[in-house]
Amino acid sequence: xxxxxxxxxxxxxxxxxxxxxxxxxxxxxxxxxxxxxxxxxxxxxxxxxxxxxxxxxxxxxxxxx
Amino acid sequence: xxxxxxxxxxxxxxxxxxxxxxxxxxxxxxxxxxxxxxxxxxxxxxxxxxxxxxxxxxxxxxxxx
Numbered sequence: 627x628x629x630x631x632x633x634x635x636x637x638x639x640x641x642x643x644x645x646x647x648x649x650x651x652x653x654x655x656x657x658x659x660x661x662x663x664x665x666x667x668x669x670x671x672x673x674x675x676x677x678x679x680x681x682x683x684x685x686x687x688x689x690x691x
Numbered sequence: 692x693x694x695x696x697x698x699x700x701x702x703x704x705x706x707x708x709x710x711x712x713x714x715x716x717x718x719x720x721x722x723x724x725x726x727x728x729x730x731x732x733x734x735x736x737x738x739x740x741x742x743x744x745x746x747x748x749x750x751x752x753x754x755x756x
Contacts, residue, residue: 628693628695628743628744629743630693648741648743648744649740649741649742650738650740650741651738651739651740651741652737652738652739662744672717673715673717673738674716675715675716676713677713678694678714678715678743679693679727681693
């Protein structure tokens with residue numbers, strides 16, 4: 627399985643938002659996530675970085691700017 | 692191996708830009724890509740969508756807006 631886990635960076639902490647992310651899609655100032663389990667989320671966030679080898683997607687909130 | 696391949700959407704065609712992408716990081720109006728092979732690229736592009744299960748990252752150019 628080659629999905630990744632999504633974390634949201636908040637106050638210098640990384641909070642696990644979704645496991646098994648398949649789809650990651652920016653939509654305006656939000657980001658849409660869908661997991662292999664069918665879970666879906668819209669977050670007021672943007673992609674900060676990924677390390678796919680570590681199965682990691684790091685997001686940061688857009689509202690704190 | 693859980694890396695993905697990055698494609699750039701141009702004129703409705705998907706051009707393979709980099710294989711084995713590990714790091715995907717937006718930087719201003721550019722996007723930084725680094726592969727498991729050590730290859731690095733900066734593109735005037737943004738993330739359109741991913742399907743990690745299909746090992747696919749789809750980018751779109753930012754200059755055509």
